[in-house]
Amino acid sequence: MGNVVAALKSNRTKIWVGAVTLLLVFYLVVSFQRSVLLLGDPNPVAKAIGAAYLVLPAIGAWALVRELLFGARTEQMAKVLEAEGGLPEDNLQRTPAGRIVRESADAEFEKYRAEAESAPDDWRSWFRLSCAYDAAGDRKRARASMRDALRIFRDQRAVR
Numbered sequence: 001m002g003n004v005v006a007a008l009k010s011n012r013t014k015i016w017v018g019a020v021t022l023l024l025v026f027y028l029v030v031s032f033q034r035s036v037l038l039l040g041d042p043n044p045v046a047k048a049i050g051a052a053y054l055v056l057p058a059i060g061a062w063a064l065v066r067e068l069l070f071g072a073r074t075e076q077m078a079k080v081l082e083a084e085g086g087l088p089e090d091n092l093q094r095t096p097a098g099r100i101v102r103e104s105a106d107a108e109f110e111k112y113r114a115e116a117e118s119a120p121d122d123w124r125s126w127f128r129l130s131c132a133y134d135a136a137g138d139r140k141r142a143r144a145s146m147r148d149a150l151r152i153f154r155d156q157r158a159v160r
Contacts, residue, residue, distance in 0.1 A: 017068075017071065021064065021068070024060060024064055025064070027060070028056075028057040028060045028061055028064075029057075031053065031056050031057045031060070032054070032057040034050075034053060035050045035051070035053040035054040035056075035057070036050070036054075037050070038050025038053060039051060039054070070146075070147075070150070073150050073153070073154075074146060074150070077123065077127055077149060077150070077153055078127075081124060081127060084124075086124055086128075088108075088112070088128045088131050088132070090135075092104045092105055092108060092135060100135050100137075102136070102137070105132070105135040105136040105137070106136055108132055108135065109129075109132040109133070109135070109136050111132075112125070112128045112129045112131070112132040113129060113132070115128065115129070116128075116129040116145070121152060122152070123148075123149040123150075123152035123153040123156065124149075126145050126146070126148045126149035126152060127145075127146065127149040129145045130142045130143075130145035130146040130149060133145055
């Protein structure tokens with residue numbers, strides 16, 4: 001029983017991603033079904049709404065696949081870094097509520113920014129910079145840095 005609880009705790013994020021994915025897939029299937037029903041209606045306005053409504057499931061499916069691939073590739077890179085002993089350590093100061101102290105994250109960020117600037121073709125430095133951006137609360141730049149890391153990672157894997 002203890003192993004099951006430990007496995008659930010360690011995979012909590014994957015469980016939530018799976019649950020949200022299932023809900024989104026359900027929504028996309030229902031949306032698709034409704035659009036098909038509207039397309040079958042003799043009223044031209046209903047047909048137009050059905051055609052427009054057909055776009056939503058396509059965009060949703062594209063976004064879902066893109067985000068799942070992003071997460072899987074990020075996890076793949078994290079496993080490589082972990083095996084190499086290169087994951088950034090989480091030694092940032094925290095408030096009593098558990099939030100990262102901004103000044104602590106900013107100081108750590110400078111270290112990883114300098115590393116990425118000195119090794120712009122190393123996906124590892126961009127991965128660590130992404131983690132630093134995330135710790136500093138800058139999610140937009142964190143994702144951009146992770147996308148850079150993914151691009152370099154794929155390019156280096158393709159050469160091999």
